[in-house]
Amino acid sequence: MLEIEGLAVRYGAREPVLHGVSLAVAEAGVVALLGANGAGKTSLMRAVSGTVALHGGSVTAGSIRFLGQEIAGANPAGVVARGLVQVPEGRHVFGPLTVEENLDAGAITVRSREARTRTRHQVFEMFPRLAERRRQRAGTLSGGEQQMLAIARALMSQPKLLLLDEPSLGLAPRLVKQIGETVREIARDGVPVLLVEQNAAMALSVAHSAYLLELGRVVLTGPAGELSHSDEVRRLYLGEDAEADAEDPGDGRAAPQLARWTA
Incomplete structure (x- = not known):
């Protein structure tokens, strides 16, 4: 449904904030985009929704295709009219x-x-x-x-794809759980979701697949369940000590093999 390839975004004369980012959202389910503050998550959402120019930014490379049509540089009203709502x-x-x-x-x-x-x-x-x-x-x-x-x-607005940017930000844990259940319900009702979150635990619990963004680059991607067991994600985003059980995972399985992007 949504295909982003080689996306680069910059603001004015500053260095790009996104460097060749690629990701895809299928016609069903939830895709999570994780990353700390400054990783470039909001800039990606702005580029997809057509609002990046309103913040002084621009798409300088790559493509954004929604339902097979290029929308990079489209105005926000046109993007919403196509069914992509943020x-x-x-x-x-x-x-x-x-x-x-x-x-x-x-x-x-x-x-x-x-x-x-x-x-x-x-x-x-x-x-x-x-x-x-x-x-x-x-x-x-x-x-x-x-x-x-x-x-x-x-x-x-009856969206065909919903973009959620940090919906759990500033909410109590009980409400974060409720937002997660809502995201799951929306997807179950047939509206796919691109979920941008710092709360990795909630995002990975509701997503089918996930991407990890660092300093404007996708550095890790895979099924959400496997990412949640990744040593790096557990250490940096879930607050767990991955080294404690690295030698013996307890279930006899090998560590999950995730796609790591270093471009």
């Missing part, structure tokens, strides 16, 4: 508007009133807390509720 980092809801009005704003590209009504019903089933607060101003919701609303508003 929930940016930071829960950017319309604070003065009610929950229902935020959802209506998300459905502005959907012409069918019946389709909007059906999707709103599905969203309220997924987020019953939002149904309870449908007439409450978004700015008065808790952080977790605002994140739910940001995701729900994106779903109102």
Whole structure:
């Protein structure tokens, strides 16, 4: 569904922040993109969603194909119209508007009133807390509720692919788990997800495959279950001591063989 090949992004005259990044998202499931602050995750999302120019950046090399069509350099409205919708980092809801009005704003590209009504019903089933607060101003919701609303508003546009940028950022562990369950449910309902996260434990628990981004380069990729057992990922992102059981994994299996990119 989404194919990124050799993507390079820079801001002004500065050094590129992405160097030849390639990744793919299939027509089903969740793909996780992991990395620390400054790895280039948000810049990749901006390039895909067409918003990188709004932040003073540009795609300088590579291609981004969505459903077989090149979208690198496309304007954000055109990208959304194709069915590729991003929930940016930071829960950017319309604070003065009610929950229902935020959802209506998300459905502005959907012409069918019946389709909007059906999707709103599905969203309220997924987020019953939002149904309870449908007439409450978004700015008065808790952080977790605002994140739910940001995701729900994106779903109102009936996306073909959903981009989630750090949905667990700043949330309590209980809410992080809930966001993970929501991501899994969205994918199960037929909307594939590209999930950008620093919270590797949550991301790998819901993803089918994953990429590890360091300093603008993909350095590790593979099935999410295997990445979660990688010594490097466990040590750097899961806070585990991989050396403690490196000699004896306990189940007789060899260490997983993951694709490592050094370009």
